[in-house]
Structures are given as structure tokens and as C-alpha cells.
Amino acid sequence: MDLSRGLTFKEEKLKKFGRIKMWIILPIGVFLLGCATIRDVRILDREIDKLHSELSVFRNENKSFENKFYSELSALRKENNSLENKISVLSDENQKLKTEFLFRLESVQSEVRILSTGIEEYKDYLKRPSKEIGRVKEDVEVRLRILEERRKNLEEKNKAQEEKIREMEDRLKGAEGKIKQTELERSSPTKEVPSEPKGVSAGMGDLYKDAYETLQKGDLEGARRKFEAFLKQYPNTELSGNAQFWIGETYYQKKDFEKAILEYEKAIAKYPETGKIPAALFKQALAFLELGDKTNARNLFRRVIERFPHSDQAEMAKKKLETMK
Structure with a gap:
């Protein structure tokens, strides 16, 4: 649109220039005819100068127009190149899409062929004789019956195993009870079988036996x-020293070691002739050891060894001293 305007403007200038030329030629003709005056010559000069000025303006405008024209032409060429590049990119993308479409189409066609083959195989399977299908069903039923029988056998075996386990648990509980009873009996350094020493009345013996059995039960x-x-009731009998020892033993088993030491000391001090003296000394040493007093424990172990070298407590005291080194 700008280009057409420029061409129209140029045509108008050319027409104007033609008219100017005509005005130049006419005065010259008049001058040549000898009719021109000095005033006319001056007017003619001014007209010529004016024409030169307009011609210069026209040339400048024409040059500006040409520059603008070539500038727009260059821009159009650049835009054309850009469009060509875009067209090339779109063409490449179109080619890629076309290739991908063809690949997917081929994949779909392949899947369709596979499905068609599967359908044909299924049709063939449906055409098989009903006898073969019946045979397969019978085979499955036989296998199910076998599995059911195996399941029942396993359930019976499991029941038998559970009964055996219950029996073993009952035996184990009984064994645990016996073990606890044995541990209780072994907690004392000497196992005492209550009996009636000489000079012990039946009532005194029964009372002592009842107390001892209560201890054994825990x-x-x-x-x-x-x-x-x-x-x-019986402060000075042959069983009094034993009774005092067992009082100390109840505190020891309760882990009240300080009271146990005091009660054992009563047995040692009040009943020096009792057979529980080695046991009382040994248990005192163990109680001191539990309290962290190794010095008194060592002294008491040595005392047991020195005073009662042939006793069971002396052997145990030797072993304890060896472990304390």
C-alpha cells in the first residue's frame, strides 16, 4: 500500500515537472522572437531558480522514497525467509507425525492380527467334541476328591499332634513344678529331713516339721x-538352733541380707553346739558378698574353712575364695 502511494506521488511530480518545462520553453521562444524585456528576463531567471529548487526537492524526495522502498523490500525479504523457515519446520514436524502415525497404525494392525488369531483358536476350541471337555471335568473332579481326602487326613494328624502337644505341656508343667521344688530345696546349704531327735516330744517335733514344710512350699x-x-515355746532344745537358722534363711531368700546376717548371728551365738553353725557362717559370708562387702565375706569363708575343714560348706567356701581372687 505504501509502495502504491509512492508511485502516485512520483507521477504527480513528473507531471508538474512537465508543466515547468513548458513554461521555460515559452519564455525562451518569446525571447527569441525579440519581444522579451529585461523584466521578463528577470522573471524568467526567478522561475528557473524556482524550478531548480523544486527539482532539488524532488530529487531528495525521490531518493528518500527509494531508500524507504528498498528498506521495506529488505524487510519483506526477511519476513519471507522467516516464513520459509517456519514452513520447513512445520514440514519436518508433519513428516515426524506421519512417521509416528504409520508406526502406530502398523502396531494396531499387528495387535488386530494377534487378536484375530486368538479368536480363531478360541473358535477351534469351542468346536472340540464335548466328550473331551467332559473328560477334563472328570479329571478335575478326581483331583478335587484326592485333595479333599488329603485335607481330612491332615486335619486328623493335626488333632493328634495337638493332643500330644497338650500332653507334653501338662508334663512340662509338672516338671516345672518339680524343678521349682528342687530349687527351693537346694537354696539351703544343707537339706534337712525333719526327724525327732532324742528327747524331743511329739508335739515339739510336729510344730517344727510344720514350720519346715511351710518353708519348703515357699x-x-x-x-x-x-x-x-x-x-x-521351745527356746532351748536340740531343734532351737535349726529353727533360728531357718529364720535367717527366710530373710536371705527374700533378699533382705542385713536381717539375714543378724538372724544367722543369733544362731551362731545362742546355739554354738548346733549342727547349723557351718551353714550359718557360710550364708553370712554370702550375704556380705551380696551387699558388696568382700572383706567380711572373705573372712567368714576362711573362718568356715578353719573351723569346719571337713564340712560341705568348707569346700564351697574354697571355691568362692578362688573366684574372688
């Missing part, structure tokens, strides 16, 4: 009360 508080009651 009733420490009950046993202590019964032994204390025994000592109140």
Missing part, C-alpha cells in the same frame, strides 16, 4: 512366723 512369711512361735 511361704517365707508363714514359715518365719511358725519358727518364731516354735522358739517362743
Whole structure:
């Protein structure tokens, strides 16, 4: 549109220039004819100068127009190149899309062929004789019956195993009870079988035996009360030293080691002739060891070895001293 305007403007200038030329030629003709005056010559000069000025302006405008024209032409060429590049890119993308479409189409066609083959195979399977299908069903039913029989056999075996396990658990509980009883009996350094020494009355023996059996059952508080009651009733008998020792033992088993030491000391001090002296000294040493007093523990172990070298407690004291080195 700008280009057409420029051409129209140029045509108008050319027409104007033609008219100017005509005006130049006419005065010259008049001058040549000898009719021109000095004034006319001056007017003619001014007209010529004016024409030169307009011609210069026209040339400048024409040059500006040409520059503008070539500038727009260059811009159009650049835009054309850009469009060509875009067209090339779009063409490449179109080619890629076309290739991808063809690949997918081929993949779909392949899947369709596979499905068609599967359908044909399924049709062939449906055309098989019904006898073969019946045979397969019978085979499956036979296998199911076999599996059911195996399941029942396994359930019966499991029941038998559960009964055996229950029997073993009952035996184990009984064994645990026996073990606990044995551990209780072994907790004392010497196992005492209550008997009636010479000079011991039946009532005194029964009272002592009842207290000892209570201790064996693990009733420490009950046993202590019964032994204390025994000592109140029979403070100076052959069984009194034993009763005092067992009072100390109830505290030891309860882990009240300080009271145990004091009760053992009573047995040693009040009943020096009792057969529980080695045991009382040994248990005192163990109680001191539990309290962290190794010095007194060593002294008491040595005392047991020196005073009662042939006793069971002396052998145990030697072993304890070896472990304490």
C-alpha cells in the first residue's frame, strides 16, 4: 500500500515537472522572437531558480522514497525467509507425525492380527467334541476328591499332634513344678529331713516339721512366723538352733541380707553346739558378698574353712575364695 502511494506521488511530480518545462520553453521562444524585456528576463531567471529548487526537492524526495522502498523490500525479504523457515519446520514436524502415525497404525494392525488369531483358536476350541471337555471335568473332579481326602487326613494328624502337644505341656508343667521344688530345696546349704531327735516330744517335733514344710512350699512369711512361735515355746532344745537358722534363711531368700546376717548371728551365738553353725557362717559370708562387702565375706569363708575343714560348706567356701581372687 505504501509502495502504491509512492508511485502516485512520483507521477504527480513528473507531471508538474512537465508543466515547468513548458513554461521555460515559452519564455525562451518569446525571447527569441525579440519581444522579451529585461523584466521578463528577470522573471524568467526567478522561475528557473524556482524550478531548480523544486527539482532539488524532488530529487531528495525521490531518493528518500527509494531508500524507504528498498528498506521495506529488505524487510519483506526477511519476513519471507522467516516464513520459509517456519514452513520447513512445520514440514519436518508433519513428516515426524506421519512417521509416528504409520508406526502406530502398523502396531494396531499387528495387535488386530494377534487378536484375530486368538479368536480363531478360541473358535477351534469351542468346536472340540464335548466328550473331551467332559473328560477334563472328570479329571478335575478326581483331583478335587484326592485333595479333599488329603485335607481330612491332615486335619486328623493335626488333632493328634495337638493332643500330644497338650500332653507334653501338662508334663512340662509338672516338671516345672518339680524343678521349682528342687530349687527351693537346694537354696539351703544343707537339706534337712525333719526327724525327732532324742528327747524331743511329739508335739515339739510336729510344730517344727510344720514350720519346715511351710518353708519348703515357699511361704517365707508363714514359715518365719511358725519358727518364731516354735522358739517362743521351745527356746532351748536340740531343734532351737535349726529353727533360728531357718529364720535367717527366710530373710536371705527374700533378699533382705542385713536381717539375714543378724538372724544367722543369733544362731551362731545362742546355739554354738548346733549342727547349723557351718551353714550359718557360710550364708553370712554370702550375704556380705551380696551387699558388696568382700572383706567380711572373705573372712567368714576362711573362718568356715578353719573351723569346719571337713564340712560341705568348707569346700564351697574354697571355691568362692578362688573366684574372688
